Amino acid sequence: MREEESLEKGREVGGITGEVRRLIDKYGGGRIPVLVDEKKAEEGLVNEKLLKIYQMGFGAWNLIPLGVLYAKLDKEGCKEAAKKWRRGCADYHLNDLSKKFWTNVCKAIRSTGGGKGNEECENCDRRHAELVEKAENVNVIAYMCVHGLVDFAMPIFVDGEVIAVIFTGQRIPKEGSRWNKEFVEKDGVFSLEKCSKDGVEARKVTLELLEKAEQAYGMTNGILLEKLEEDAREGRGKIEVSPEGVGNIQRELTEAGDHLSRLAQSKYELEKSKAVAGLRGAVARSVADVEVDIERPGKTLPSIVGGISEAAGLICKYFGLDYMLALNLKNEESSFRLLLEHAPCKSPWDKGMWAGELDEEAFRAVEEEISRLSELDDADLWPWRKLPFFEWVSTWLRGKQASKCVATRLNQAGLSPCVLIGGRENGLQLSDFREQDRKDLSKVIGDITTVINVLLFIEELHWAGEAQELFSEDVAHDIRNPVQNLLFMIERLKFGVGHGQVDAIGAQVRRIHKLSERVWLLEQIRKEGLQLDKTGRVGVYEVVMEAVAMVRYMAEEKNVGIKVSPEMKKWRAIQVDRKFFFQAMLNLLDNAVKYSREGTEVRIDGKTDWPNCRIFVINRGIEIKDKYKESIYKRGSRTPEAQMHIRDGSGIGLGIVKAFADIYGKISCKCEPVYGTYDFVTEFQLGITGDIL
């Protein structure tokens, strides 16, 4: 049968594509056959069955054997340039599978010459793979290989990118056929794209090259032609092709390539949708746990963390990442914490290095660096090397040969979680992801970040709940104890009035009154319903002494002295709300006495630099750690040390002091070690806004 007639007959039954499809239906049993064989994922992902089907379909139609195949099959969707393809037929792990598809001619050339033949063939394959990749179209390239055989390179596309190239062909130019003059070697590549009848007698070139190979590899003269005939005899095809035949084969192969590309695309999308569905499922389960168990944070938090970890594991698996880190940038506390780590290898975070706190300047520097990142971005690790804490991130990632990593910066609900995703050992970059993958990844990270935010929110609720419970208990303690005292004191009165009993009852009543005043004042502040007197002039010394008188009884009980600087007598009056100022001073002194060691002294000093004045309240007692310096002024806040040493107290007093300071100036504190104990110094600045008269 003439070649043209054969092609005509083939079209009647659906051509090569029809034949492949028929065979696929037969072997595939309705499933989508794929280039990536799931069952052989461990040993190599090339689906040999599909290639055989393809080979049979192709061979049955074109009478041309399958040659070699280059396959860069990466189910994670990370592309790699053709020039990096190392083998003639590579699986996912770049193992050489090409021998399974070699023809007799291939075997003869590639197995001789001490590997030189194979090397030349591989180089030739690689050059044409690069040509196909650069061509950026679906056309099959026809060319004359380094040994003079007419070959075809068929690209397989996923998302518009070449993921595999199937090399096939191995014919020699038909005797007497004329080929285009461009059929010459150019940069080691023989192109047959523009072949025509009026060009070169190509067969002569082929025979010369085959003879040259035979001589170079020490083969018997004419053996390669014999091998071609052998292939033909085995029913695998003809040995000749004309320029017209090349054109027809190119068209048919392009159709077949389209079909295989669609299959690969379907498989890729299926894999990706499975991956995304898996990720979303993991995230959804976490969210469901949140809904079900919000009342039980002890159970909910591990469950959410488990869900996030599962999602992170899936991300790593499906997007080909070695590790994933989720760091939370905590604005309020100038620190970072590792929310999530999914890494098979040991990292510095195992040693807890991630939990470090930064001073304000360092924190701002890191924040500025992170603010440069968009929602999903490549992060340059180099500038990070100078940043405290992030130097660990940078060092560790660079230790993994990553010069960059993928990072996200998302601001939700006032939080700034910074999610970092590490890459492969050779340093994954965002540009390595396909566009769709990038979108999917961004969405999933967004979902995970949402869950992390929910996690943080629950955590905050949990701690707020605990704090509220403690606060209520502290207030209850401060009310119930004096009432209990009163009940016993009154009972005692039945047996007669003893020395100091009335004073003691008065002290308990004042204790309750003081607390009720504070609670009322704090509530007014909370509701912003406090009416301030803006006209009165207040003598600082006078108010301080009044507050001292109120705490004197308690101080004497503890054998704590109170010393007020007489310099303050000379101060000018200031314009503040007297009642509020008195309450603030009273609370400061009350606190100072309460936390003083027995036998020590509370000192009240002052400095003026009109229109500003500063009041210092100094007491000697327990240590207040730096990290609590801000939080001690929050309503209901008590440091663990305070709770440990002094059962009385509810954290209301300093809340009022802070509210006063916010209106009239500012407050700060420091704790200085002194001979095995600590001086706690509160500095109260007033008149900063010019309210001093």
Next chain:
Amino acid sequence: MTKINVLFIDDEKKLVENVAPVLEAKGFEVTATTDIAKAIDALASISFDVVLMDIAMPPSADMDAKALSYGRKTGIEVVRQLRAIKPDVPIVVLTVIRDRAILSDMRGVGISQILIKPEEPERIAEVLKRTVQK
């Protein structure tokens, strides 16, 4: 009639000062202290019929304060120590704490009765008597 011997422990100084004379007037023999260590020593050397104590107290120096939730559960640890010395002495708790988890912990260490402050002195005396009679 033999007086009921009570050990009273509370960090509230004024309460310790006032509970003793009131209960003594009601026929009790009272040893009252704010010092946990002294209370434990007293229990080891004196035979008490009942212990009346607070739960929320600052921990003593030898206690792991962190494990005691900063004073909220100090009394529970004290109860454990008292139990180790005198397993059978009944213990009545007088506290401001209403936290269910802590109350549950208290029952777990064999507290006879829990009274929430403020409580009438008369009722406290009745509960102590009834507890001893049991």
